[in-house]
Amino acid sequence: MLQLTDAHDExxxxYRLCYLTSWDGTTSRGCWVREEANIRARFPDSDDKLVPVIDFRRTTLAEYRNAALE
Structure with missing residues (x-):
């Protein structure tokens, strides 16, 4: 699961902070940026991930706040 945040941190x-959680429960911290119709996520221990924006679903909290990807 790829989770995007508004935090900048490191x-x-x-780029903004994101988390990638795998099937075994491990979580990696990375950075993401929107590139037109895609999200590019960079993680220190793997290649960049390029995911179409249409593949993302808002969390319940994001829906409550009416938040959307810029």
Whole structure:
């Protein structure tokens, strides 16, 4: 599961903090940025992940806040 946040933490703007959780429960921290119709996520221990924006679903909290990807 790829989770996007608004936090910058160790990510250099315009990148923001994201988390990648695998089937075995391990979680990696990375940085993400929107590139047109895709999200590019970078993680220190793997290749970049490029995911179409249409593949994302908002969390319940994001829906409550009416948050959307910029």
């Amino acid at each position: 990510c250099i703007a315009p």
